[in-house]
Amino acid sequence: xxxxxxxxxxxxxxxxxxxxxxxxxxxxxxxxxxxxxxxxxxxxxxxxxxxxxxxxxxxxxxxxxxxxxxxxxxxxxxxxxxxxxxxxxxxxxxxxxxxxxxxxxxxxxxxxxxxxxxxxxxxxxxxxxxxxxxxxxxxxxxxxxxxxxxxxxxxxxxxxxxxxxxxxxxxxxxxxxxxxxxxxxxxxxxxx
Amino acid sequence: xxxxxxxxxxxxxxxxxxxxxxxxxxxxxxxxxxxxxxxxxxxxxxxxxxxxxxxxxxxxxxxxxxxxxxxxxxxxxxxxxxxxxxxxxxxxxxxxxxxxxxxxxxxxxxxxx
Numbered sequence: 001x002x003x004x005x006x007x008x009x010x011x012x013x014x015x016x017x018x019x020x021x022x023x024x025x026x027x028x029x030x031x032x033x034x035x036x037x038x039x040x041x042x043x044x045x046x047x048x049x050x051x052x053x054x055x056x057x058x059x060x061x062x063x064x065x066x067x068x069x070x071x072x073x074x075x076x077x078x079x080x081x082x083x084x085x086x087x088x089x090x091x092x093x094x095x096x097x098x099x100x101x102x103x104x105x106x107x108x109x110x111x112x113x114x115x116x117x118x119x120x121x122x123x124x125x126x127x128x129x130x131x132x133x134x135x136x137x138x139x140x141x142x143x144x145x146x147x148x149x150x151x152x153x154x155x156x157x158x159x160x161x162x163x164x165x166x167x168x169x170x171x172x173x174x175x176x177x178x179x180x181x182x183x184x185x186x187x188x189x190x191x192x
Numbered sequence: 193x194x195x196x197x198x199x200x201x202x203x204x205x206x207x208x209x210x211x212x213x214x215x216x217x218x219x220x221x222x223x224x225x226x227x228x229x230x231x232x233x234x235x236x237x238x239x240x241x242x243x244x245x246x247x248x249x250x251x252x253x254x255x256x257x258x259x260x261x262x263x264x265x266x267x268x269x270x271x272x273x274x275x276x277x278x279x280x281x282x283x284x285x286x287x288x289x290x291x292x293x294x295x296x297x298x299x300x301x302x303x304x305x
């Protein structure tokens with residue numbers, strides 16, 4: 001899924017800032033699924049993804065009167081906000097004491113059972129979870145959100161070569177994580 | 193060098209990405225409602241220019257048209273009041289104005305008489 005063209009988002013944002021109530025609804029309908037979807041893929045948690053999407057859009061509403069058309073794409077700007085919010089949450093998770101984390105119920109057998117019953121999308125999500133944060137963000141932006149490398153570089157605040165490296169390493173790690181799950185995903189049957 | 197195994201892995205991974213792209217997560221209705229409520233709450237008030245503010249303050253376009261018509265008629269009557277109307281200007285200013293019948297100056301009345 002690709003983000004909408006920047007001109008349309010910027011035009012809608014200008015209309016929103018001028019007091020057009022219809023533009024508010026249109027922008028929310030266009031951007032919320034993109035931001036929620038990205039946050040969900042990166043965080044793997046629906047409640048957190050909702051919070052991130054709402055907060056990112058709230059920042060967009062607040063900055064709308066000062067928005068300077070032509071300086072940045074609206075979609076790039078809000079993806080960057082979402083990426084930063086996700087990074088903050090992921091860091092916070094790592095610093096949260098283990099005692100505060102809910103104990104998963106019997107993880108080993110349930111994970112295997114889940115993989116056997118899950119669709120390929122769920123398997124991909126499970127594999128994404130094992131990637132380092134930056135690799136996961138880059139892979140999601142490139143291969144699921146469908147953004148170009150220069151835009152991803154702007155969102156993540158790194159160079160284009162770094163993005164290429166992150167996505168390449170991310171794909172290799174995904175392949176390794178999925179290697180043991182090929183039968184569960186049905187690839188054994190597909191390949192004969 | 194790319195091996196057949198690498199090629200298969202890439203194809204399988206791309207199939208997973210394709211599946212993910214074609215089935216984006218459903219946005220919860222409550223989230224969309226909250227975002228739209230935020231948008232409306234944060235939206236700047238529509239800015240109106242002075243003319244628009246004047247028109248609204250006087251009751252809208254029809255009222256402004258009526259006001260303009262009344263102003264024009266008042267100006268016209270003030271400059272050239274009909275004969276049936278009293279000379280309000282003279283009354284207010286305390287000045288009596290008279291008009292001479294110009295035809296008399298040329299003696300038309302004498303010729304006809």
